[in-house]
Amino acid sequence: MMGFLQSGLDSLPGVAAMMQFKPPAASSIADSVDQLYLMLTGITIFFSVLIFSIIFYFMLKYRRKSPGESGTETHTPMMLELTWTIIPSLICVVLFVWSSSLYVRNGRPPNSSTEIFVIGKQWMWHLQHPEGPREINELHVPVGVPVKITMTSQDVIHDFYIPAFRVKKDVLPGRYSQIWFQPTETGTFHLFCAQYCGTNHSQMIGWVYVMSPTDYATWLAGGEKTESMAQQGERLFSQFGCGNCHSPEAAGHAPSLAGIYGKPEKTQNGETRVVDEDLIRQAILVPNSVHLPNYQPIMPTYQGQIDEEQMLQLIAYVKSLGSEERMNGK
Amino acid sequence: MSTAIAEAEIHETPAESGVNYLNVTYGIKSWLLTLDHKRIGLLYLGSITLMFFVGGMAAVLMRLHLVEPQGALFEPETYNKMFSTHGIIMVFFFLVPSIPATLGNFLIPLMIGARDVAFPKLNLMSWYLYITGAAFALYATLSGGVDTGWTFYPPYSSLYSHTHVVTVALGVFIAGFSSILTGLNFIVTIHKMRAPGMTWFRLPLFIWAMYATSLIFVLGTPVIAITLFLLGMERILHVGIFDPSVGGDPLLFQHLFWFYSHPAVYIMILPGMGVVSELITAFSRKKIFGYAFVAFSSLSIAIISFIVWGHHMFVTGQSIYAGLVFSVLSFLVAIPSAVKVFNWTATLYKGSISYEAPMLYALGFIGLFTIGGLTGLFLAALATDVHLNGTYFIVAHFHYVMVGGAVMAYMGGLHFWWPKITGRLYPDLWARIAAAIIFIGFNLTFFPQFVLGYLGMPRRYAIYPSEFQVLNVMSSAGASILGIGYIIPLIYFIWSMRYGPPAGPNPWGAKGLEWTTQSPPLTENFETIPIVTEDAYNYPSEGAHV
Amino acid sequence: MSDLATHGAHPQGFAHQFEDIEQQRDAGRLGMWVFLVTEILFFGGMFTSYTIYRALHLESFVQGSHQLIVKFGATNTAVLILSSLTMALAIRAAQTGKKKGQIIFWLILTMILGAAFIGIKLRFEWYRDYTEGLIPGVHWFYNGPHAPGVKMFMCFYFFMTGLHAIHMVVGLGLLTVLVIMTARNKFSAEYYSPLEISGLYWHFVDIVWIFLFPLLYLIGGRY
Incomplete structure (x- = not known):
């Protein structure tokens, strides 16, 4: 516990910096997902506040004044029931259409994508570029270029998740799954395994390095020479x-x-x-x-x-x- | 007011002077072999409370561990066992049986005016099945634990885990039969044992909710049973059913698992909705707003719940079309839930509202369930689900529904019917304080997890990047408050069993047949079977002071 | 049972929680139907898995099906259908108030047929499968074509027929209880619910086999 206190104190100056409420948005689809997320958050806040305030208002207005008192019977107007059935339905339809069209659009990789191959195994990510270089728990990609990832697992089910790109897909043994993304800014971003895969699941993490095209070319050329x-x-x-x-x-x-x-x-x-x-x-x-x-x-x-x-x-x-x-x- | 009910009230006898189901016989044997639904309800109450505190202990240890990014207490392996134990015990041995097996068992015959459930022996057998299953789960936990998570996904659970998967799966399998038989018993009881005049549309909404829950018990549980059977066989014999290297399909397990486990979510929340309908009406002294809508929304939730399981699998690589269908169905299931929330809120309108502890829980339920339900929309929506699936957002969402919803309602129900169950009152001030502590602790624990999830922190991580620490510490602080909140009721409930003042038959001035008998009730509930001539919640309208 | 419950004179087998014997009979019947629904879902999970894998590995499953001997499956089908008939006759005998000897005769005949089913299954099918090494995970040395798929087929074969056989054994247990109850004069033309609802169960187990037989033995166009 002392260690906890110590690290708590150490992190105090950093608290403000760490209290972020939004992950970095670094891919071409990230903003569109965030907009939907924002809309959903808005709806959640609106209805929660609405329900909470009505409850509080009724609680005060209709509180019991004497022990023997009863409520006043109210009838149930059909119109009201229909209204609060239909309005949520309409909201759901809008949300469904919005989210599904995003999903369908985001699901299809552009034809010109460069392809990187990933093998998940307990508990590491093994990646290989078509040009030949291999990486462990690190992924170097150029900015602005669509990248397609073809993934499989050597053992159990894993899940390839890059929060900053808003992409995630299960990595299954015996079959190939694919995702794609187009990084929009350079930087270093988390790579997580998001499907529980055993003892060191939480250490099956890595970094995605988004580089400028020239840096990327240098990096690609810099490694030890391999066949494609x-x-x-x-x-x-x-x-x-x-x-x-x-x-x-x-x-x-x-x-x-x-x-x-x-x-x-x-x-x-x-x-x-x-x-x-x-x-x-x-x-x-x-x-x-x-x-x-x-x-x-x-x-x-x-x-x-x-x-x-x-x-x-x-x-x-x-x-x-x-x-x-x-x-x-x- | 019905003459039958008036008559029953005349026959009331104070709990202290007369015989009741608690003191009619004595000795351990009289409890272990009892066929009285009320005693069986209490047997369940004791056993699930034990399981709740075992599962809760695991949760507290997990939260303590997570105050430091590198993990403060355990090796990752131990942490994995903690969250698996927590999930398995809380889902299969606490939440699923919680309200149905305790309050349901106790109240269904009382509420419909019957002497007992239709099959009392089967009812007792269900408890023994539950206990046997729980014993397997506890044995596995104590003898080294299980580390697959409560979802048991193969091939990890079938080929790679070195822990007691089969023992736990067997425990869940056995406890599943307890659920099935309880559901069967309730369905038959509700169909065939209603008192004269107790028509379907005079039933309390709690009964409707229990009926819908029982349907899921009967239709869903056998599927998880067979799924776990296949998993156990696969693990013991290595026959390859879920092993892709010999042609098996690990995703089939997920389909079968969620075919039960998504409806199981509604097994947990529907009874809570039933309880809240009772509480809101009793403490507003008013008819429920839109009885038929609330009743039928329970049934439609139960039915739709069977066709939404695929939303747990949006990121497994299921086809786009399957994703779209499951997404629209998942949005659909939100609507009856919304209808319920609006009707409960409208019930308060022009009520005569008092704020005893059960009502605080009920109002807390409405608020937290609203948030839990609305955050479900994020996960029904495909594009956001891709980002949020498998993160702490999921954890926060289902805890708002399961703990903010189901457990709040369970606590509310327990406080509401405690005087009926024991014949004694508990200190209301302490109860209100505990309710407030639970509400605050709960939000502090789980709200930061929504943010964590959106930031991208995956669930089931024993070690996490340090930028997530602040929110994790907040969550852990909340968990310790929540833990205290749950211990207070345990203390005053036990206290009240011995020292609580006598409650009288109807301390809340509530409607419903269960309040027309003495507290605690007789062994066969009613001296004469009541004849029902009025709707549920038929409170006198304002001005008519009782 | 309880001195609070003074319902006056009631027929034999009446349980105190009910108002009258009619309600009890209804409850028993509905209970069994609900139980059978559960059973359908129980077998349903297995049938679904079987169907999916059959679609995935059609040729292997046909090959697997060829490992089974149709004449024993067919014999057993006939045996079971016959046992359903004798079960129905036992109920009929009770319903029409026949002597208990006649009820017991039909019940025991049903039991003999049920036992014959299990006997044939054990002796001529499972035992043979064992000697030929067709039991996955236990005794397996099949190395013909499509070995992994055949293994999967045999898994499902054993799970499904095994589960069915367990239900048969439970049914035989029920029948034993019924024979004893009949011998002790528990039933009459007015009260024979246990016979009736056990009959429902027996017929259900029979129907499951009617589905299992073609699914497991007859796929792949052998006949």
Whole structure:
């Protein structure tokens, strides 16, 4: 407890600075979320004050004057009941439309986003930039550029949360979730895990460094030289012998992967699915569940042979195969 | 005024002179084997009070720990066990049974003019199930605890946690059957055991609320039971139901869990709303404003509550369309709650209002529930929920509803019916002081948490960044005030059982069949079953001095 | 029970908290219906999970279904339907005031059929599953195609049939009590509620099996 007192005293001068009521708003969507938040706060204050003052007024005006006194019977006017049913309904409709349109708009990343890959594991964030550099519990991004984050978990459910950007999404094992943001100011911001994930959940935190584009370029170039994620993925591609079948020369054993990402494909059980991160992952781990109808289900499973990081690199490679030429060119 | 009620009043006998349900038989056995709904209500009262203080102790320790950013008392592992214990005990072993199992058990037969519930043996069995479940939970807590949070999310709970998950889940599973059987008993009792003339629209609103609650007990609880069963099997046998690496889906657990646990929120608040309807009318001596609206809003809340569970999962990556549907439904459930608040407030209009302790709790309930309900809108709204989900905002919001709402109403109800239950009065001044302390302590504890949440502090953090310290210290200070506020009633209630002045059958001058019998009531409640000829809350209009 | 309650003469089995035997009968019946609603939700959680996983892993579940032997499932279905009939006949016998020997005969026949169901389940199905290593987490060495999915299917198979079997055992317990009560002349043409509401329960357990059988044994177009 002494420690508490001590730190309490130490922090006194800082109290004013620390008594902030608004988190930094540092992304393109933050202000729009704050406006809605402000509106909701206004509604909450309005109705709370309204109810509280009516109660206080009635309490004083109609207080019992003698012990035997009773209240006066009032009838229930239908109009009044309807009014206070309909007005809250209308407010709710407005709020729903407002918040949902924001949500839908904020949910879709712009096409030009740079993509960063995240793996959550007990109890750290592991991040990798497409250019290759890896980071632990730190994320460096340039200001003013939309960034898409593709995330998965190696163990339990985590949640990637950057309060200053007003973004948050659960990070689940066995599938990929995505968020995006566009930082609007440089600075250092909190990164939290917001889904309880075990003993050191509260230490699964980090910092997001938003840098000017030139600083970012310097930072990117400054680290130790690594291959890009797609190159790493390509190496894995040949290491696991994927190319033996999945290349144009392999004479129809398996579909060519060039340009397959983002295209709708019909699988053998008749459903049409867009080839996304989840589908690629499934195709590698449980190939028979999604093989294409024109091919024999002969691909072996790679369950247990590829870790989450390698999986992301393979996905980055497949995504980089924009066209047939690039594959042929190799 | 009905002749039957007048007659009953003539037959009143002072509690001291006559036989009543408390003194009709003596000995531990007469209590442990009792089939009297009132005694069973008291058995529950004792056991949930114990659980409340166990859960409360965990809360106090957590708040003490959080006065320092690095954590003042425990290792993170211990802190995690604290909040898990707090959540599990408070939700499953205090809030869910609180009003239904104590006040509901005690009052339903009295209020509808019946001798007992429909199935007294089943009622006793429900208590034993509850006790068994609670014993498992306490055993797990004492033998090392559980660290999954009360939500038991897999795969953490199924594959990674090294604590007593199965024991606790089993405890909750067993206690769930207690809820189911209590709900079943209440539904049948309310349908079949009403006194002659007690039509549905003459029922006190507390009964409507208990009926709606019972529906949720019966429809929701089996789902959580089966969910926890699957979780236990997964944990023991590693069969992979919630393990994505072999094709399981951890989100399925969340869907099933919230299918029960969101309605469970209304299991906690609906009975509170029922209690408040009774208190407001009794202390304004006036009919409730908009009886039918208040009654049907209970039912509509119960029904809508089953289709809003997805708002707990907005950030899990459910599809945008699912998000939109759950969002609009969640807004929808706000409306019947708003209707209730307006009707309670309007009931005060032209009332004859007195401010004994139960009324203070009732008014506190309306205010705090209003804030709790309105802050729910932030979480029904998709765009703000993304930011606030999983932060202290959530913690503040549901404590305003659960503690500011349900517990306030429970305390109010306990103070209101205490003279009926024990036949004795408690010191009203102390009760008012305690009510004020609880109100202040509560707000000081939980209001800063709204701000913390908006600032981005995630919940369930044993260690937190130092800029959140000031608000955390405020919250902890509030918690210690709140703790004192809860201890005072414990003391004067125990005192009043022995030394309190006799209450008489109707100390508040309230309406309702329970006030027409002696305090404490006879074993079978009424000497003759009353015949009801008037609406609920039929207070004489002004001028007619009693 | 209590000397306060002086309701005069009432038929056998009358509980003091009720006004009359009619109210008691209504309450008992409603209670059982509410209980069955709870039961539906209870099995419902399991059925929902099963349906979702079946949709996710259709081929594995078909493969899993092929591990079961339809003829035993079908036999058991017939046995259960027959037991529902004998149960109904027992109630009918009580209702029409037949001799207690006749009621007991139908009840015991129901019990025999119920026991036969469990016997077949244990001996020819679960025991065989055990010897063939088809019990996930306990005795599992299936390594045919779709192993993880088949494992999940077998999980649900055991959970669902196991839960159902527990309900059967409870039902047999109820029937035993009913036989004893009948033998002690507790029932008459006026009062036979315990028989009636136990009958409701028995039929419900039967209906659950009617759903389980096609869901577990017949999916995947084998028949």
